[in-house]
Amino acid sequence: MTAPTFPMHVSVAQARELFAALLPAPPVVTLPLRKALGCTLGADLTALVSHPSATESALDGIACREADTLTASAGAPVALRVVGESRAGEPFAGEVGPGECVRIYTGAPLPPGTDAICPVEQLREGEGTSAVERGTVELLRPARPGDVRPEGGDFHAGETVMSAGLRLTPARLALAAALGHAQVPVRRWRVALLSTGDEVVAPGQPLAPGQVYDSNRVGLAALLTEAGYEVLDLGHAPDSPAALRERLGAAGGADLLLTSGGVSMGRYDFMRDLLLGEGEITFWKVKMRPGGPALCGRWGGLPVFGLPGNPVSSLVVFQVIVRPVLTGEPLPTRQVTAATPFASLADKTAFWRGVLSGDEVRDYPRQGSGVLRSLSDADALVVVPEGQNIAAGERVEVVLL
Numbered sequence: 001m002t003a004p005t006f007p008m009h010v011s012v013a014q015a016r017e018l019f020a021a022l023l024p025a026p027p028v029v030t031l032p033l034r035k036a037l038g039c040t041l042g043a044d045l046t047a048l049v050s051h052p053s054a055t056e057s058a059l060d061g062i063a064c065r066e067a068d069t070l071t072a073s074a075g076a077p078v079a080l081r082v083v084g085e086s087r088a089g090e091p092f093a094g095e096v097g098p099g100e101c102v103r104i105y106t107g108a109p110l111p112p113g114t115d116a117i118c119p120v121e122q123l124r125e126g127e128g129t130s131a132v133e134r135g136t137v138e139l140l141r142p143a144r145p146g147d148v149r150p151e152g153g154d155f156h157a158g159e160t161v162m163s164a165g166l167r168l169t170p171a172r173l174a175l176a177a178a179l180g181h182a183q184v185p186v187r188r189w190r191v192a193l194l195s196t197g198d199e200v201v202a203p204g205q206p207l208a209p210g211q212v213y214d215s216n217r218v219g220l221a222a223l224l225t226e227a228g229y230e231v232l233d234l235g236h237a238p239d240s241p242a243a244l245r246e247r248l249g250a251a252g253g254a255d256l257l258l259t260s261g262g263v264s265m266g267r268y269d270f271m272r273d274l275l276l277g278e279g280e281i282t283f284w285k286v287k288m289r290p291g292g293p294a295l296c297g298r299w300g301g302l303p304v305f306g307l308p309g310n311p312v313s314s315l316v317v318f319q320v321i322v323r324p325v326l327t328g329e330p331l332p333t334r335q336v337t338a339a340t341p342f343a344s345l346a347d348k349t350a351f352w353r354g355v356l357s358g359d360e361v362r363d364y365p366r367q368g369s370g371v372l373r374s375l376s377d378a379d380a381l382v383v384v385p386e387g388q389n390i391a392a393g394e395r396v397e398v399v400l401l
């Protein structure tokens with residue numbers, strides 16, 4: 001090969017920057033809440049209502065005027081006349097006067113005239129309580145103004161509560177619903193996913209000698225779905241330029257092509273040639289292991305990220321480079337103590353699979369790029385900077401898986 005006209009052996013950080021620069025602005029689509037788990041919010045969300053919508057009781061009990069109850073004790077209870085009931089969704093219609101109270105339930109609006117709550121545990125039923133909402137009750141201690149949830153205590157109507165860029169976790173989806181939104185705008189790349197390799201076979205089919213099940217496409221589709229992106233499954237292409245061209249050409253409507261395999265030095269590794277001949281290469285090879293041969297460029301007007309075929313390499317490059325760029329979120333990292341030594345590589349950052357236990361991480365015993373169990377059994381990728389061996393007892397950065 002003549003001297004390449006594209007960057008080679010870039011750092012992990014450079015790989016992220018170069019890939020990010022290729023991506024168009026993320027398309028924003030509107031999804032029902034139930035479909036938006038894991039997605040990135042595409043615009044700020046404003047509260048359509050206040051929550052609570054009115055000042056309401058935090059307890060089941062009675063609502064009354066605190067001033068009426070200040071002397072109440074178990075030895076000298078204060079009696080109040082029950083004039084009605086306030087239920088969540090069915091507030092008390094009238095005004096509560098001195099010496100009066102209403103039965104109230106958690107989440108029910110505080111009736112006009114009242115300012116405090118006494119819970120059922122601190123009440124004794126008085127005379128004439130045959131009709132539940134009438135009669136008298138005796139308070140064994142003063143009612144408390146603090147046992148209410150003030151109107152707008154969570155958020156006020158019109159307030160911007162969630163910012164664009166937030167990842168929609170279950171709690172954030174619940175919040176979006178509470179704000180009054182049935183659907184949310186999300187940033188959603190449509191990612192076309194292709195496996196390459198003559199030997200690659202869909203799971204469920206018989207496996208001939210030398211063949212391997214297509215684990216990459218399953219793992220990558222799951223990672224993309226988890227990150228909230230739409231997967232356009234292009235299936236699998238054998239090792240030929242024509243087959244690659246044909247399958248990738250079927251990626252109509254996609255914003256990005258993600259492939260696995262065919263990016264290294266072999267005679268049948270055609271992804272690089274395809275980009276070189278018919279598109280462009282933005283970089284080839286990243287100073288990392290696993291995942292060194294990763295390829296990035298453009299083809300057919302679309303950004304392409306070519307992940308290496310080795311199963312661990314493919315998933316690790318996705319986690320460490322592709323995902324943070326797509327989501328805009330930094331890697332989830334932690335500092336822990338190395339329980340075993342971790343060897344460095346001279347010219348690459350190593351992402352060794354590690355098993356966490358409390359504040360310690362130990363080496364997973366088999367680190368081969370084809371040992372998929374090293375990823376499934378590991379909790380973390382141990383980041384070992386180039387040339388800096390980590391001794392047992394030293395602090396080390398891990399990426400949480």
Ligand SMILES: Nc1nc2c(c(=O)[nH]1)N[C@H]1C(S)=C(S)[C@@H](COP(=O)(O)OP(=O)(O)OC[C@H]3O[C@@H](n4cnc5c(N)ncnc54)[C@H](O)[C@@H]3O)O[C@H]1N2
Pocket residue numbers: 195196197199200212213214215216217260261262263264265266269291292293307308309310311313369370
């Ligand atoms: N002479 C060199 N050989 C290799 C180098 C190198 O620098 N010089 N790099 C090695 C590294 S590191 C990796 S990683 C691999 C990457 O190779 P490719 O991306 O070209 O991948 P393939 O050759 O197509 O496959 C490698 C390996 O992975 C298996 N594979 C492929 N696709 C899948 C799939 N969808 N599901 C499961 N397994 C898959 C494939 O059968 C091979 O065993 O290159 C090294 N070689």
Ligand code: MOO
Pocket residue numbers: 288289290291292293308310313314369370
């Ligand atoms: O770096 Mo390769 O990705 O080790 O097998």
